[in-house]
Amino acid sequence: MTCLNFSITSRNSRSNRDDADEIEEIANIIDSNDNTTMDTEAVNITLICRPPDRTCEFKDASHVEMPRPTSLPIIGTKIDLFMRGRGTRIHEYVDERHKNLGKIFTEKFGTTDLIFISDAELIKTLFMNLEGKYPMHILPDPWVLYEKLYGCQRGLLFMNGEEWLSNRRLMNKHLLRDGAELTLREPIVNTIEKFIDSWKRKVKNNEEIIDISSEFYKLSINVLINILMGTNIPTPSRHYDELLLKFSSSVKDIFETTTKLYGLPINLCQQLNLKLWRDFKECVDLSLLLGNKLVTEMLHLQKKGNYNGLLNKIIDENMDEKTISRILTDFIMAAGDTTAYTSMWILYLLSDNISEISEIRRKKQSYIQFVIKEAMRLYPVAPFLTRILPKNCCLGGFEVHQGATRGYVHNLRTKSYRFYSVVYSSRINHFNRVSCSTSVPVYNNFADLTNKKRCFSMDSIVKWQEQTYMSIANSTAVNVMQDGLLYFHDATGFSWCTTIVASTILVRTLMTVPLSIYQNYILAKVENISFELKELGNELKKETAAAKKMLNLTDKQAAILFRHSIKKQWSKLVVRDNCHPLKATMVIWFQIPFWVCMSFALRNLVNMNPPGSSAMVTFMELSTGGFGWIPNLTVSDHSYILPVVFGLTNLAIIEIQTMSKLRQPSKLYNIFTNVFRVFSVVLIPIAANVPSCMCLYWVTSSLFGLIQNLTLLSPSLRRKLKIPEAPSELEHPYSHIKDEFSHKTPIIASIYTSGRDDGYFSKPCEFLPFRWDRNDLRRENLVNHKASASLPFALGARSCIGKKIAIVQLTELVWQIVDNFDFKCTNTDNIKAITSQALVPNKKIGIKLTLRNKT
Numbered sequence: 001m002t003c004l005n006f007s008i009t010s011r012n013s014r015s016n017r018d019d020a021d022e023i024e025e026i027a028n029i030i031d032s033n034d035n036t037t038m039d040t041e042a043v044n045i046t047l048i049c050r051p052p053d054r055t056c057e058f059k060d061a062s063h064v065e066m067p068r069p070t071s072l073p074i075i076g077t078k079i080d081l082f083m084r085g086r087g088t089r090i091h092e093y094v095d096e097r098h099k100n101l102g103k104i105f106t107e108k109f110g111t112t113d114l115i116f117i118s119d120a121e122l123i124k125t126l127f128m129n130l131e132g133k134y135p136m137h138i139l140p141d142p143w144v145l146y147e148k149l150y151g152c153q154r155g156l157l158f159m160n161g162e163e164w165l166s167n168r169r170l171m172n173k174h175l176l177r178d179g180a181e182l183t184l185r186e187p188i189v190n191t192i193e194k195f196i197d198s199w200k201r202k203v204k205n206n207e208e209i210i211d212i213s214s215e216f217y218k219l220s221i222n223v224l225i226n227i228l229m230g231t232n233i234p235t236p237s238r239h240y241d242e243l244l245l246k247f248s249s250s251v252k253d254i255f256e257t258t259t260k261l262y263g264l265p266i267n268l269c270q271q272l273n274l275k276l277w278r279d280f281k282e283c284v285d286l287s288l289l290l291g292n293k294l295v296t297e298m299l300h301l302q303k304k305g306n307y308n309g310l311l312n313k314i315i316d317e318n319m320d321e322k323t324i325s326r327i328l329t330d331f332i333m334a335a336g337d338t339t340a341y342t343s344m345w346i347l348y349l350l351s352d353n354i355s356e357i358s359e360i361r362r363k364k365q366s367y368i369q370f371v372i373k374e375a376m377r378l379y380p381v382a383p384f385l386t387r388i389l390p391k392n393c394c395l396g397g398f399e400v401h402q403g404a405t406r407g408y409v410h411n412l413r414t415k416s417y418r419f420y421s422v423v424y425s426s427r428i429n430h431f432n433r434v435s436c437s438t439s440v441p442v443y444n445n446f447a448d449l450t451n452k453k454r455c456f457s458m459d460s461i462v463k464w465q466e467q468t469y470m471s472i473a474n475s476t477a478v479n480v481m482q483d484g485l486l487y488f489h490d491a492t493g494f495s496w497c498t499t500i501v502a503s504t505i506l507v508r509t510l511m512t513v514p515l516s517i518y519q520n521y522i523l524a525k526v527e528n529i530s531f532e533l534k535e536l537g538n539e540l541k542k543e544t545a546a547a548k549k550m551l552n553l554t555d556k557q558a559a560i561l562f563r564h565s566i567k568k569q570w571s572k573l574v575v576r577d578n579c580h581p582l583k584a585t586m587v588i589w590f591q592i593p594f595w596v597c598m599s600f601a602l603r604n605l606v607n608m609n610p611p612g613s614s615a616m617v618t619f620m621e622l623s624t625g626g627f628g629w630i631p632n633l634t635v636s637d638h639s640y641i642l643p644v645v646f647g648l649t650n651l652a653i654i655e656i657q658t659m660s661k662l663r664q665p666s667k668l669y670n671i672f673t674n675v676f677r678v679f680s681v682v683l684i685p686i687a688a689n690v691p692s693c694m695c696l697y698w699v700t701s702s703l704f705g706l707i708q709n710l711t712l713l714s715p716s717l718r719r720k721l722k723i724p725e726a727p728s729e730l731e732h733p734y735s736h737i738k739d740e741f742s743h744k745t746p747i748i749a750s751i752y753t754s755g756r757d758d759g760y761f762s763k764p765c766e767f768l769p770f771r772w773d774r775n776d777l778r779r780e781n782l783v784n785h786k787a788s789a790s791l792p793f794a795l796g797a798r799s800c801i802g803k804k805i806a807i808v809q810l811t812e813l814v815w816q817i818v819d820n821f822d823f824k825c826t827n828t829d830n831i832k833a834i835t836s837q838a839l840v841p842n843k844k845i846g847i848k849l850t851l852r853n854k855t
């Protein structure tokens with residue numbers, strides 16, 4: 001109902017035809033003046049162009065629920081999606097949802113809530129008002145997992161925060177400034193002319209072009225390389241041609257293998273090492289390798305030849321080679337599928353509309369821009385655009401609450417929360433039962449239990465427990481600790497709660513901190529040598545293969561030989577760097593006994609062990625030496641505040657450790673992490689039943705550990721402490737953890753749906769390029785035309801950086817094909833668009849070309 005009202009207001013508030021031209025102009029201004037390019041201008045542009053603010057204060061939002069389809073718990077609507085062709089028909093699936101639920105709705109995919117919008121004004125508001133200074137988008141799951149697993153750093157598409165903004169500004173200056181297309185034109189036209197010449201040769205030889213998309217992939221990548229190197233690049237070698245061919249086909253394979261992984265539980269596919277995952281990984285590995293190789297070769301050439309392309313300008317900006325390589329490899333990859341598939345959709349549409357071909361020939365290039373706009377309206381290669389909002393807001397009258405960005409983060413939290421409550425309540429009940437039945441403080445339960453009538457076996461267990469307890473409590477280490485505490489208390493004159501906090505901080509600062517620094521030092525060294533070993537491993541493999549041949553060894557013998565050599569190399573590296581992994585465990589060997597002894601020492605003070613008058617005095621002091629809600633430190637914290645803080649701090653330590661890992665943890669690591677998580681929860685009811693002086697010690701110790709772990713993540717501090725840099729070290733650990741923790745709202749702009757909405761475009765499913773031509777009289781018959789409802793390149797600061805390249809390339813390519821050939825796409829029956837990483841045809845399209853007689 002709300003939805004219906006919403007769309008009616010949005011439609012009535014503006015006459016589509018009247019404001020179409022105004023909006024189109026605004027869209028063009030925004031598009032051609034990216035607001036990260038020219039900051040001062042950006043302010044003005046944003047002021048003029050900022051769309052009517054369809055947001056309101058979060059508090060002003062109606063409290064009506066956003067429309068959502070019915071869904072099942074845990075899996076949400078995943079079954080619906082799966083039944084409709086997995087992820088490949090997601091654009092149609094969402095389109096149908098919009099038809100049923102309106103221009104804004106929310107749907108739970110698995111455990112993640114997503115908000116879909118197809119209202120043109122809302123989409124514009126999203127990009128211009130809501131996305132914040134550092135717009136964030138969601139990347140395909142396989143890509144995110146690949147990046148997490150193999151720690152490869154990628155270009156602009158993957159960057160966030162300040163790193164993204166500074167690099168984006170720099171690249172905007174060259175690719176999006178006014179007039180940039182003039183400098184881009186020459187290398188693009190040259191490349192396309194050569195490409196068309198090769199097609200002409202094929203036509204003369206009566207060859208059919210079977211797979212146009214592969215041809216266009218290669219062209220798009222070639223265009224980008226020529227833009228980077230400039231017009232004075234030497235004729236490429238055959239080796240270069242082969243490299244290019246291999247690269248373009250591996251980039252193409254990425255998109256195909258990603259499609260197959262759509263809608264599947266990606267983590268599981270990776271953990272089971274399914275073929276689908278292996279295929280995907282293989283082509284990403286290859287593409288990144290070849291992409292980096294290409295960029296490295298270009299950089300090498302540039303140093304020797306001083307070519308006049310974009311690369312030269314980027315080098316002049318003092319960008320380091322690593323960042324250049326990251327950004328450019330991604331450019332080449334981003335240019336591949338988008339431009340290739342858009343070119344293909346244009347040819348496919350023209351092939352069925354011969355009159356439009358004649359129109360192009362008649363009106364020349366001026367008409368091609370309308371053909372491109374129309375093709376991209378019908379087939380936007382990016383049918384969904386995502387943004388993760390930085391804060392709560394009100395969108396289209398609805399509250400947009402902070403949700404979770406990634407399924408797994410949400411999953412993890414929900415699971416641990418549920419787990420926590422179950423374990424917590426059952427343990428509390430258990431302890432309550434014990435305490436009720438004994439009706440004495442539970443911390444005395446070892447002694448008390450012995451007074452109860454128990455069966456023989458229980459008796460012996462209790463006896464054994466008591467003996468162990470007593471022997472620890474009376475051990476020298478505990479006595480020393482106890483005396484130390486008493487001495488510190490007397491010497492400082494502190495109250496007992498201050499004594500406990502201060503002595504804990506002191507001991508941890510003097511002993512645990514240096515040991516933890518040493519542990520980090522050893523672990524970083526071990527990580528570095530394991531990488532070294534990996535490289536040595538490849539050499540050893542070759543040597544083992546040679547030895548196998550020479551000595552006629554069996555496979556088993558060769559494997560033993562290899563393992564033996566690897567072990568030997570490992571020992572050598574460990575000795576060389578003096579970093580035996582066991583040294584990293586020193587902190588645990590110190591910390592656990594200290595924790596146990598200190599706990600027993602405090603318990604002894606409460607139990608007046610050893611008895612005597614001074615023990616009595618200490619007991620009295622402890623009874624009055626508390627604070628706030630626990631004035632008496634000898635009894636447990638009935639409010640549960642300290643025990644819960646203790647449990648949460650321990651959980652936070654574990655979660656932060658997990659989040660600060662750049663690489664995918666091993667299975668063993670996962671098992672240990674889960675055991676520690678359980679242990680942290682189990683400790684809460686235990687902490688709730690010990691004297692609060694002990695609990696205070698535990699809380700102080702854990703909080704100190706948390707702060708210490710967070711501090712030791714800082715790369716600059718690590719360098720000062722001489723901890724070597726390691727591959728898993730995070731460059732920006734705190735923003736990384738903040739990102740992992742922060743709840744953000746993913747909003748999906750349904751570009752495919754808004755471009756085909758009959759409220760925005762009359763006859764929305766027809767290919768009518770003239771609708772974009774203001775001077776065309778046929779346009780009068782099309783009542784609705786809202787240019788800003790079609791946003792194939794997105795809008796705002798994170799919109800496509802290659803837009804100008806793409807438009808110049810598409811215009812030139814279409815013109816050259818139409819001017820030089822008569823053509824017909826073959827195999828066009830039942831062509832449907834499917835969503836992979838881009839909106840692509842469901843089968844290969846061929847093209848039949850004949851040379852055109854221009855006279």
Ligand code: HEM
Pocket residue numbers: 137156157158168330331332334335338339342380381382385386792793794797798799800801802803805806
């Ligand atoms: C018809 C061709 C193209 C289309 C339809 C297209 C579409 C898009 C869209 C919609 C986005 C925005 C994604 C978002 O908002 O989350 C984008 C981003 C991007 N595009 Fe394109 N693109 C095309 C061609 C190119 C080319 C030729 C390049 C090469 C330079 C390129 C490089 C990029 C990069 C690097 C980004 C990420 C920008 C960032 O995150 O700051 N694109 N593209």
